[in-house]
């Protein structure tokens with residue numbers, strides 16, 4: 449890659465959610481001149497502040513688990529540096545399934561084993577000893593992943609940005625990207641209402657709007673699908689222990705986790721919508737409570753206090769888009785992180801920064817996420 453300024457490449461990062469914030473930190477660490485442009489007045493204003501805060505290594509693909517490990521390593525380091533202990537609480541997780549999901553749960557165990565992460569396979573009785581709310585629940589098997597936990601998501605986004613800023617990154621809030629100057633398949637500058645910023649590469653970390661930004665730049669057109677998901681917080685329940693692991697039933701599409709003395713629950717809805725700020729649909733709360741009562745009768749009496757909806761953004765095959773655009777080589781996608789963008793943020797940021805600067809990446813790790821994997825982008 450030819451950089452405009454000797455030894456100090458200029459990289460513009462679009463979006464200050466988890467993807468943009470972690471990438472900015474890694475770019476600054478590599479010595480780049482970083483400019484983060486975020487349309488909203490504050491960082492992490494969309495999916496990155498609306499998620500369930502669960503750092504989940506207990507997933508199917510070893511390469512995704514590897515990225516999650518980078519985030520938990522970052523968090524452990526931050527705790528050692530004396531950051532607020534609530535930044536990461538490794539309460540663990542219980543991923544449940546019926547007989548029909550046994551193979552899926554075994555895949556999770558295999559991925560955790562490959563990554564050297566601790567786990568145990570439990571039957572219903574042992575799982576209910578850990579989380580008494582599972583008494584009488586409908587499942588046959590559980591994977592107990594003790595490296596999983598809860599993150600203070602607001603602090604984490606700010607921590608990435610603070611570390612980036614300490615290394616010289618500029619974070620420009622309230623600044624929307626409106627266009628690009630490009631020539632011969634290369635982005636030369638990023639345009640905002642006030643100025644044109646010359647750059648060597650651009651990182652598209654615009655979350656649900658990544659397709660809008662891609663089209664604006666004339667990049668490859670991928671199938672981008674923002675899907676709405678609801679979260680609800682119940683009124684406090686006497687039986688809840690704030691240190692319970694989070695619980696996810698992969699077959700029955702419902703999860704819950706402690707939120708202090710209350711529970712956060714989700715009906716795992718996935719309605720496809722346009723990018724934006726999704727409105728709360730009250731009926732989803734009723735569906736969530738009904739599903740909780742069906743699957744976890746011991747907490748079936750829970751009552752909803754409040755809720756919200758956010759967008760998880762996917763491309764075909766549900767694997768991330770992290771890497772150079774097939775048409776615009778200095779336009780780097782860091783998007784479509786689906787339901788794991790916080791968990792994988794440190795690893796994804798490292799990969800996106802390396803692609804932006806033309807640094808070597810571990811091919812086996814990076815390959816499944818490369819935009820070029822789609823033979824013909826739509």
Ligand SMILES: Cc1cc2nc3c(=O)[nH]c(=O)nc-3n(C[C@H](O)[C@H](O)[C@H](O)COP(=O)(O)OP(=O)(O)OC[C@H]3O[C@@H](n4cnc5c(N)ncnc54)[C@H](O)[C@@H]3O)c2cc1C
Nearest residue numbers: 463465466467487494496499500502625655758789790791
């Ligand atoms: C309900 C819900 C629960 C979830 N639970 C979890 C979980 O427990 N664990 C987990 O790991 N993940 C979870 N996720 C997923 C996670 O939240 C996302 O993967 C992650 O936040 C995506 O980060 P992002 O930076 O790509 O997107 P965003 O956070 O949406 O950031 C994109 C940013 O780009 C900005 N932008 C857009 N257009 C422009 C423009 N033209 N100019 C400048 N800026 C622009 C936006 O304002 C926005 O701030 C959940 C998501 C949802 C919705």
